[in-house]
Structure formats: C-alpha cells, structure tokens
Amino acid sequence: MIQPNIETQRLLLRPFCQNDAARVTELAGEKIIADMTASVPHPYESYMATDWISTHKSQYEQQTAVVYAVTLKGDDRIIGAVSFPQLENGEGTIGYWLGVPFWGKGIAYEAAKGLIAHCKLHLGLKTVCAVHLTENVRSQSVIEKLGIPFVENEIHMVRGVGCPVRVYKGSV
Structure with a gap:
C-alpha cells in the first residue's frame, strides 16, 4: 500500500524521506520542542531522525501507524510532522x-x-484520542478546535518524570 499525499488549503502532507532527516534534526532539535512534547527527546540527534523515518513505510503498509511530513504548498521543505503513532x-x-x-x-x-x-x-479511523502536557496551551487550543472532547487529567511518565497531562477522546 503506497502512502498518498494529502492536500489541505495551505499544506501538502507527504511521506517523509531520508533526505528530510537533517531538517527534522534542525526543527525537532530545539529544546522547546522536547519541553512541549512527550515523545521528542533533547538533544535530538541526526541518527534519531534517520531511524524514525526508516520505520514509517512499513508502519503505513501494516496500518499500525501513519506519519506525515508537513510542508507548505509549493515548498517541499518540512516544517513539522503530524501522525497517528499507533x-x-x-x-x-x-x-x-x-x-x-x-x-x-x-x-x-x-x-x-x-x-x-x-x-x-x-484507514477506518473511528475514534481519535489526544494527550498534551498540561502546560502546552497551544496543543490544547489545537485539540479544542478539532472538537475532540476532554476526558480527564492524568499523570504520565515523560522521560522518567511524572507530568500532568490532559486526555481527550471522541468519535470522528
């Protein structure tokens, strides 16, 4: 199964390729990205990007995960990522x-x-969940705009430390 591109009004979501690894390292390597996410480590090194990208194709083919590079239409350089990691x-x-x-x-x-x-x-998606670190109000805003209902506050282990998170879940 080939992973298709997805177009929105301003964006082209496309599969990552190994040529994106340096840009992923540059963007995801900023400490504030690690501070605002539970899954991006700091420091973020180039081998991490290469390893991460190498998993995407088989995950999509097996329909166990979907990961896309976010680009602005007309500019192939990635500006971020959007995914269902599971x-x-x-x-x-x-x-x-x-x-x-x-x-x-x-x-x-x-x-x-x-x-x-x-x-x-x-891909038969029926239910969307979202979790964000409580202090990440930008993610909270995104999730609320998506209309995913708030479920509860929890404590999740993030890099060995219990961190407060907000959990959302709803039908699509």
Missing part, C-alpha cells in the same frame, strides 16, 4: 509538532484535520 481497531492518538517559526498560524490544526479526514476515509 492505529489499532479504528482508534488512534493524534500527534504533531511544528518548527517554532511556524507556531501560531493554524498549521497544526489544518494538518491534524487533514490527517483525521484521510484516516477516517481510507
């Missing part, structure tokens, strides 16, 4: 990150909305 039984937890220069422009919302629509139509 898909199982029609349920997935949405994840995304953007390089700092692209924050506050509605891009994360547009990318997530496009990915959700694609996965609902083509």
Whole structure:
C-alpha cells in the first residue's frame, strides 16, 4: 500500500524521506520542542531522525501507524510532522509538532484535520484520542478546535518524570 499525499488549503502532507532527516534534526532539535512534547527527546540527534523515518513505510503498509511530513504548498521543505503513532481497531492518538517559526498560524490544526479526514476515509479511523502536557496551551487550543472532547487529567511518565497531562477522546 503506497502512502498518498494529502492536500489541505495551505499544506501538502507527504511521506517523509531520508533526505528530510537533517531538517527534522534542525526543527525537532530545539529544546522547546522536547519541553512541549512527550515523545521528542533533547538533544535530538541526526541518527534519531534517520531511524524514525526508516520505520514509517512499513508502519503505513501494516496500518499500525501513519506519519506525515508537513510542508507548505509549493515548498517541499518540512516544517513539522503530524501522525497517528499507533492505529489499532479504528482508534488512534493524534500527534504533531511544528518548527517554532511556524507556531501560531493554524498549521497544526489544518494538518491534524487533514490527517483525521484521510484516516477516517481510507484507514477506518473511528475514534481519535489526544494527550498534551498540561502546560502546552497551544496543543490544547489545537485539540479544542478539532472538537475532540476532554476526558480527564492524568499523570504520565515523560522521560522518567511524572507530568500532568490532559486526555481527550471522541468519535470522528
């Protein structure tokens, strides 16, 4: 199964390729990205990007995960990522990150909305979950705009430390 591109009004979501590894390292390597996410380590080194990208094709083919590079239409350089790092039984937890220069422009919302629509139509997505660190109010805004209902506050282990998170879950 070939992973198709997804177009939105301003964005092209496309599969990552190994040529993106340096840009992933540059953007995801900023400490604030690690501070605002549970899954991006700091420091973020180039081999991590290479290893991460190498998993995407087989995950998509097996329909166990979907990961897309976020690009602006007309510019192939990645500006972030949007994904369902796990898909199982029609349920997935949405994840995304953007390089700092692209924050506050509605891009994360547009990318997530496009990915959700694609996965609902083509991969049988029925339920979307979302989790964000409580202090990450930008992610909270994205999730609320997507209309995913708040479920509860929890404590999750993030890099060995218990961190407060907000959990959301709803039908698509």
